[in-house]
Amino acid sequence: MNKVWAVVVGLAWLGVLPGARAADNTAPWRQKAAECEGCHGPGGDSTISSYPKLAGQNxxxxxxxxxxxxxxxxPDPVMSGMAAGLNPTDIGNISTFFANQTMSPAGAQGSAGAGALGxxxxxxxxxxxxxxACMGCHGPAGAGTPPYSPRIGGQWARYVQQQLLAFRNGTRRNDPSGMMRTIAAHMTRPEIVAVSQYVAGLGARPAHP
Ligand code: HEC
Ligand code: HEC
Known part of the structure; x- marks a missing residue:
């Protein structure tokens, strides 16, 4: 019994046990993630519509x-600077950290008519x-199909709309094979507004069912 306990304490000391790891708030990547939380919210579950939710993203x-x-x-005036200070190991650790947090859906917005169009x-x-159909790639609840497409369910309508407009006018062009640019280019503005408001209400289910 004493031996077993000694091993448990030893592992915790070495940081091998999951609990011991999670408690390590001094790792350099964790300190950098804390800066991100200043805008993206605790655990990346942003409560302000100007900042996209990162929690539960793949x-x-x-x-x-x-x-x-x-x-x-x-390119982005804020994020280009933020990402410049991250090395590939930070990027890996920070991405896993935010992916493992729980996101609370922003909630649908707009009129019933817009809801139906969305x-x-x-x-x-x-x-x-x-x-x-967005559902084909982003899934019925907007959880995305990792690793290919991102979660959009529960994201802030304002951010989703901004991204669709950015794909449409070509200011965001990092989508593989230009798929999102092509789709957005064919959408009307009312469709973009309506689908963004609809998407914000999706995702009450777990991120990756
Ligand atoms: C000063 C506020 C601020 C800070 C600090 C900040 N971000 Fe951001 N972040 C933003 C904004 C604003 C956007 C939206 C950019 C856009 O419109 O394309 C964004 C976008 C993102 C996105 C894209 C989300 C998506 O769904 O495509 C990721 C990922 C991200 N930030 C991660 C981070 C990480 C990691 C850090 C810390 C190293 C960080 N951010 C720090 C403001 C911030
Ligand atoms: C053929 C597959 C496919 C379809 C259909 C599709 N998407 Fe996407 N979408 C993607 C992929 C892949 C990405 C990631 C692009 C990247 O890596 O930059 C993406 C990214 C996005 C983003 C950016 C997410 C973020 O966090 O910044 C939004 C918003 C989005 N899609 C909305 C939609 C909407 C709304 C529709 C329906 C009108 C739609 N998508 C249809 C594959 C698709």
Missing amino acids: ASYLEQQLTDFKNGTR RTVYREGDRQRGVL
């Missing part, structure tokens, strides 16, 4: 975006105009 997507901010493929765009799209 890790490989976060890793790709941070790499793109750092190398200039996704739902149709999300679930059916309009093939004839080249608007592919």
